[in-house]
Amino acid sequence: MLELRRVSKHYSGIAAVEDVSFSARPGEVTGYLGPNGSGKSTTIKMITGLLERTSGQILFDGRPVDADLIAYKRRMGYVPEEPHLYTHLSGLEYLTMVAQLRELPWRRASERIDGLLRLLSLHEDRHAGIAGYSKGMRQKVLIAGALLHNPDLILLDEPFSGLDVASALVLRSLILQLAARGKTVLFSSHELDTVERISHRVVILHRARLVADDSVEHLRSLMELPTLEAIFSQLAVEQDSDSMARSIADLIDA
Amino acid sequence: MRRLIAALGKTIGDRLPMQFRVLHRQFLLRVIDLEALSIEADIPRFLGQFAGVLIMISFLHAFAVYVAIVQYPWRLEHYLISTMMLVAGLVTVVGWDAIFPDRRDIMVLAPLPIRPTVILIAKVCASATLLGIAILALNTAPALVASLLLGGLHTTAFGFFQVLAAYAIAMLAATLFLYCTVLTVQGIAALLLPRKAFLVFSSILQLGAFALFVSVYFLEPALGTVPELLAPSSRPVLAVSPQFWFTCVFNQLNGTLPPELSWLAIRAWIALSAVVLGAAVSLLLSYLRTMKKTIEAPDLVPGASGLHFTPRRGGLRTAIALFSLRSILRSRQHRVALAFFLAIVFAIGLTCLRRELFTPGHEPVPSDFLISTLMMLSLTVFGLRAVFALPISLKANWLLQLTQLRPTAKYIAATRTTLFAFAAAPVLIVTALLALNYRPWQHIAAHILMLALFGLLFVELALVRFDKVPFTCSWMPGKANVQVIFWGAVFIWIIFGALAGMYEHSALHHPSQFVIMAAVLLAFTAATASYNRARARTATLDFEDQAPELITTLGLLVIPEPRADDISKSKMG
Numbered sequence: 001m002l003e004l005r006r007v008s009k010h011y012s013g014i015a016a017v018e019d020v021s022f023s024a025r026p027g028e029v030t031g032y033l034g035p036n037g038s039g040k041s042t043t044i045k046m047i048t049g050l051l052e053r054t055s056g057q058i059l060f061d062g063r064p065v066d067a068d069l070i071a072y073k074r075r076m077g078y079v080p081e082e083p084h085l086y087t088h089l090s091g092l093e094y095l096t097m098v099a100q101l102r103e104l105p106w107r108r109a110s111e112r113i114d115g116l117l118r119l120l121s122l123h124e125d126r127h128a129g130i131a132g133y134s135k136g137m138r139q140k141v142l143i144a145g146a147l148l149h150n151p152d153l154i155l156l157d158e159p160f161s162g163l164d165v166a167s168a169l170v171l172r173s174l175i176l177q178l179a180a181r182g183k184t185v186l187f188s189s190h191e192l193d194t195v196e197r198i199s200h201r202v203v204i205l206h207r208a209r210l211v212a213d214d215s216v217e218h219l220r221s222l223m224e225l226p227t228l229e230a231i232f233s234q235l236a237v238e239q240d241s242d243s244m245a246r247s248i249a250d251l252i253d254a
Numbered sequence: 255m256r257r258l259i260a261a262l263g264k265t266i267g268d269r270l271p272m273q274f275r276v277l278h279r280q281f282l283l284r285v286i287d288l289e290a291l292s293i294e295a296d297i298p299r300f301l302g303q304f305a306g307v308l309i310m311i312s313f314l315h316a317f318a319v320y321v322a323i324v325q326y327p328w329r330l331e332h333y334l335i336s337t338m339m340l341v342a343g344l345v346t347v348v349g350w351d352a353i354f355p356d357r358r359d360i361m362v363l364a365p366l367p368i369r370p371t372v373i374l375i376a377k378v379c380a381s382a383t384l385l386g387i388a389i390l391a392l393n394t395a396p397a398l399v400a401s402l403l404l405g406g407l408h409t410t411a412f413g414f415f416q417v418l419a420a421y422a423i424a425m426l427a428a429t430l431f432l433y434c435t436v437l438t439v440q441g442i443a444a445l446l447l448p449r450k451a452f453l454v455f456s457s458i459l460q461l462g463a464f465a466l467f468v469s470v471y472f473l474e475p476a477l478g479t480v481p482e483l484l485a486p487s488s489r490p491v492l493a494v495s496p497q498f499w500f501t502c503v504f505n506q507l508n509g510t511l512p513p514e515l516s517w518l519a520i521r522a523w524i525a526l527s528a529v530v531l532g533a534a535v536s537l538l539l540s541y542l543r544t545m546k547k548t549i550e551a552p553d554l555v556p557g558a559s560g561l562h563f564t565p566r567r568g569g570l571r572t573a574i575a576l577f578s579l580r581s582i583l584r585s586r587q588h589r590v591a592l593a594f595f596l597a598i599v600f601a602i603g604l605t606c607l608r609r610e611l612f613t614p615g616h617e618p619v620p621s622d623f624l625i626s627t628l629m630m631l632s633l634t635v636f637g638l639r640a641v642f643a644l645p646i647s648l649k650a651n652w653l654l655q656l657t658q659l660r661p662t663a664k665y666i667a668a669t670r671t672t673l674f675a676f677a678a679a680p681v682l683i684v685t686a687l688l689a690l691n692y693r694p695w696q697h698i699a700a701h702i703l704m705l706a707l708f709g710l711l712f713v714e715l716a717l718v719r720f721d722k723v724p725f726t727c728s729w730m731p732g733k734a735n736v737q738v739i740f741w742g743a744v745f746i747w748i749i750f751g752a753l754a755g756m757y758e759h760s761a762l763h764h765p766s767q768f769v770i771m772a773a774v775l776l777a778f779t780a781a782t783a784s785y786n787r788a789r790a791r792t793a794t795l796d797f798e799d800q801a802p803e804l805i806t807t808l809g810l811l812v813i814p815e816p817r818a819d820d821i822s823k824s825k826m827g
Contacts, residue, residue, distance in 0.1 A: 050652055070659050078656060084649035086577070088584040093576075096564050100573035101657040110566040127562050129584075145653070 001025050002047065002153055002184050007056030009042050016042045018208040020056070024186045024201075026152070029179045031199035032188040035236050038205040040188040041081045044157050047186070048078050060153060074102070077151035079159045081188075083138035087131035091122050091141050094130060098145045109148065116144040120167075135162030143171065154178060156187035160194065172198055196228040206236040273368055277376035281352065282383055307740050308341070308391035316395035323403055329478030331504055334396060335428050336471055336497045338389065342429040343467035345388050346436050348590060349381050350460040353440060353537070360548050374541050382433070389429055397421045404508065420507035427526055428500040434529035436463065441536025449547040457586055461593050468597035469604055470497075484514055492518055499525065570660060574668040575675060578724045581646045582676075588641050588725070595637025599630045599681075606688045616693040619762060623692070624701060625755030627685045631678060631705055632712055632747060638677040639716035642669070642724035651726050651797050663790035665723055670713060672724060678709030697762045704758055704768075707775040714782035721793040728798050 002024040009017040017039040024030035034040045045051040047058055049069055058065045065072045085094060092113065099109035117123040120140040130138060139162045146154065156175070160168050176198055179185050189195050195202060196216055204212040212219060212235055216228055225231050315334060323330050355363065355373055363373060400421055405414030439459065444452050475491060477483050483492065492498045492515075499522035505511035506519040565572065582588050606626050645651075658665070682705055689698045761767035 048656060050655055073656060073659055076656075080652060082649070084647070084652065086647050086650045086653075088646060089577075089580060090562075090564075092562070093564050093580065096566055097573050097577060098653065098657065099566070100569055101654070101659070103569055103659060106567045113566075 001059075001061060002186060003057075003059040003062075004043070004047070005057040005059070007043070007046060007058060008054045009039070009046060009051065010054045015208045017046070017053075017205075020205070020208075020210045022203045022210060022213045024184050026182050026184045027179055028200040029175055029185045029187065029198050031195035031202040032186055032205070033190075033192070033195060033202055033232060033236070034188075034205035038236070039208045040205055041157055043205070044078075044081075044155050044186070044188060047155060048076065049073065074149070075152040076155065077146035077149065077153070078155045079139075079142045079146045079157060081157040081161075083135060083142055083162070085130050085138055085141060088129065090127050090129055091117065091133070091137075092126040094141060095144055095148065099148055102149045104149055112148055113144070116148070120144055136164055136167060139163055140167065152183055154183055154185045154187075156185070158189055159187060160189060160191055168194075192227075192229045192232055202228065204232060204235050211235045271372070273372050274376050274379075277363075277368075277373060278379050278383075281377055281380035284352075305387060305391045308388060309395075310741070311337075312392050312395040315392075316399045319396045319399045320403065323400055324407075326478055327404070327510070328480065328483065328501065328505075329476060332477070332497060332501045334393075335424065335500050335504070336474065338392060338425050339428050339432055339497060339500075340467055340471045341388050341392055342385055342432045343463070344594070345385055346381070346433055347460055347464045347467070347593075349384060350436075350440075350463075350590070351456070351586065352381050353377050353437060354444065354541075354544050355548070357548050360545055364545070370542055370545060374537065378437075378537075385429055385433060389425055393421070393425050397425075408509075417508055420504050423507055424500050424504035427503055427522070428496070431496060431500070431522070431526045431529055434526075434533040438529050438532035438536055441533060441540045444540035444544050445536055449544075457589070460586075461589060464590070464593040465597045465600050469601045470495075472598070472601040473604060473608075480512055480515075484512070493521075496522070496525065570664055571668045571671050574665070574723060575672045578642070578672045579676065581725045582641070585646055588644060588646070591644060592637060592641045595633050595640070599633050599637075602626045602630050602633075603684060603688065610688060610691045613691060616691060618694075619689070619692045619697045619701060619759070621755050621759035623689070624758050625751050627681070627688070627701070627705060628708060628755055628758075629747065629751045630684070631681045631709055632751070634681050635673065635677040635709065635712040635716055636743075638673060639720070642673070642720075642722070643727065644725065644729050645727060646725040648726075648728050648797075654723055654726055654795075655797065658795065661791070662721060662793045662795050663787065665795055666717065666721065666786070666790045666793075669720070669722070669724055670717055673713050673716060674709060678706070678713060682706060682709065700762055700768060701758065704772065704775070707772060707779065708754075711775055711779040711782065714779055714786055717786050718782065719789070721790070721796050723795060727796045 004023070005021050007017060007020045008015065020039070020043060022030075032040055032043070042051060046053045047065075049065065049072070060072055060075070086097075089097065095113045095116070096109075099106075099113060104112075114123070117126050120143070122137060122140055122144075125133070125137065130141065133141070139159070143159065146156075154175075159171060159175075163171060172194060175185055175187065179200075187195075199216060201215050202212065202219070203210065212231070214222070219228075219231050220226070223231055223234065225234065315337070319330060319334075353374075355377065359373070397418060401414045401418040404417045407413065408416060410416075440456065443455055443459070447455055474495060474497065477488055477491070477498070482488060483498075499518050502511055502515050502518040503522045506516065511519060565576075582592060603626075606623060609623075682702055685705060686698070686702055689701070692698055757767075757771060761771050
């Protein structure tokens with residue numbers, strides 16, 4: 001189980017994440033929601049160890065992750081928000097490098113790389129440079145790299161970004177299947193419909209602070225609102241979207 | 255002075271169209287890849303340091319002019335023009351692709367109401383500005399000294415100004431010739447070749463030009479006197495050497511050109527006119543086509559057919575070695591940076607080869623061969639180490655941070671292996687090939703053994719305080735003192751290389767000396783390796799270059815010691 005205890009991150013005194021506590025259980029999908037700039041990606045980067053937290057504790061299976069960061073990294077897979085890859089490598093070269101850096105046995109790694117490339121429809125372009133890949137293809141490379149070592153904890157930061165409908169459906173199903181096999185899955189997304197369909201729990205962040213942490217059904221009945229979108233709008237959206245849109249149209253029309 | 259330049263720039267700049275000014279500034283700043291820089295990078299300081307290196311060279315040139323120009327005018331003038339052309343060549347090669355807008359430029363600029371000619375002129379002017387700075391930095395001091403000394407030999411009162419004008423025009427013409435030659439070749443290639451073939455050809459041409467400029471500079475014969483220049487045997491060299499043509503242009507404008515050499519000055523003017531015209535026509539014709547082709551280029555280019563070398567076996571060492579190799583082979587920026595060092599290595603190697611080819615029969619190993627190969631080795635190792643410090647994609651480094659499953663020492667060990675395999679080992683092989691004509695074999699074997707020991711030492715020295723994976727740490731130009739490093743390296747390299755080579759030459763004939771030399775090298779290598787390994791055990795991998803910690807106080811805050819009477823007053827109060 002992944003557990004965050006009063007985790008905060010401050011930049012020059014400004015809180016990017018403030019006093020956030022929640023847990024993500026194995027066998028469950030935890031959706032992590034929040035408007036732009038609310039601190040979702042910062043939280044996920046702190047969970048991966050890419051960012052140092054200002055205060056608080058992060059535990060995985062009851063142990064602080066920094067007690068043995070290397071052992072923790074071996075069990076974690078991560079898809080970042082932006083598809084930053086070494087674009088001078090081909091898809092195959094990149095995944096092979098990931099496998100070598102992760103010290104995977106070469107035969108098993110080789111089978112998995114080939115299999116993932118085929119299943120994600122990248123096999124034909126495996127020798128082409130990533131620089132030429134579309135956003136969706138890059139996202140698929142990132143997903144393959146995150147799953148290559150069969151991790152126990154899967155962190156997905158806006159994993160549907162750039163994927164076409166068919167690939168998004170596959171990924172949605174894949175997330176559920178991974179959770180069903182006992183993995184802990186934490187994923188952030190702006191696609192509230194998808195989050196509502198596949199998440200066992202949702203955690204909502206607003207202005208760096210946690211405002212909700214519960215199952216979707218419980219939140220619906222508690223707030224007497226029909227959808228996750230309505231719940232999210234009430235908890236984390238401040239402005240009236242219609243009036244905002246009208247103001248923008250008026251401004252450029254003036 | 256700085257304010258004067260700024261004011262002058264503002265006065266000229268304000269008269270130019272806004273679009274041109276904005277684009278020119280953007281293109282000029284992009285001489286350094288901004289994505290590769292550290293957050294704390296100081297680009298103006300870095301450019302200032304390089305200008306400083308050129309100004310230092312110019313002062314050395316001024317001193318050489320003061321000492322020798324009256325006695326050996328031709329030799330010195332030829333040297334100054336050759337050096338200027340070398341610097342201009344290097345600047346041109348570094349900014350090789352700067353003339354044609356890249357895909358990002360086109361995607362940003364094409365939707366905007368900007369005429370392609372404005373983009374072309376801004377691009378050309380940005381490159382020309384850099385060249386202008388190089389010309390000024392390198393030539394101001396020697397031009398003034400040469401004008402004072404040679405101007406004194408003129409009978410008229412305007413001698414100083416005549417020499418100064420001749421010097422300035424000759425240098426400008428030589429630089430313009432070189433710059434326009436490169437533009438012409440690029441323009442014609444862009445015009446004739448399909449886009450994909452042009453991109454491949456252009457990067458090969460860029461490296462070839464680099465090797466050519468440096469090789470010509472080092473290998474061109476020194477013809478120092480008028481009789482030497484007039485000798486029939488010199489004619490073939492003079493006919494194909496632009497450096498001699500423009501030396502004759504200087505003398506023509508100065509009124510000191512012998513009539514027998516006037517054909518060289520005429521050749522210079524014809525060649526200059528031809529390349530200026532060629533550059534203008536080929537660029538204008540190819541520019542629109544290139545922009546169109548760049549837009550039309552497919553987003554996904556299929557991988558090249560044929561053999562794809564992606565070994566699945568191996569761990570960290572293989573991953574880092576292959577990543578390094580692919581970064582060098584596929585990144586233009588890194589190839590060019592490495593080519594700067596390899597071009598000198600190539601020139602030295604060519605000198606050795608020429609000696610071998612023109613020597614009949616076998617001969618003993620000469621000391622200059624030992625010195626040359628040692629210099630080749632040091633340049634390759636430290637050159638590759640310098641290129642390792644330039645990152646390829648900072649934003650993608652999260653992968654290495656996230657997959658760091660082993661201690662830092664293992665990563666540094668992998669870097670060590672990579673450096674030895676790609677820098678030291680090839681030089682050992684080339685040395686063995688270049689030494690085929692020398693005898694006895696034992697001396698060759700002993701020299702290669704000694705070079706291997708030097709290679710190990712250089713690799714260890716190159717890794718002192720280098721806690722990085724190659725091509726992953728951001729680069730902070732301006733942090734290091736380029737002046738000190740450059741001159742220190744040049745002097746140490748020359749002195750150390752010469753001394754080590756001469757000692758080794760003697761040691762090859764005296765086994766006891768050889769053993770002592772090998773033992774000393776081993777001891778130094780072991781000490782450096784031990785330091786590096788001890789340091790690596792506690793180090794963390796660097797992905798962001800940091801400025802050295804430095805606290806500067808202005809001395810404005812002074813806390814006075816309390817006086818005795820103040821203390822007593824406060825107690826009474």
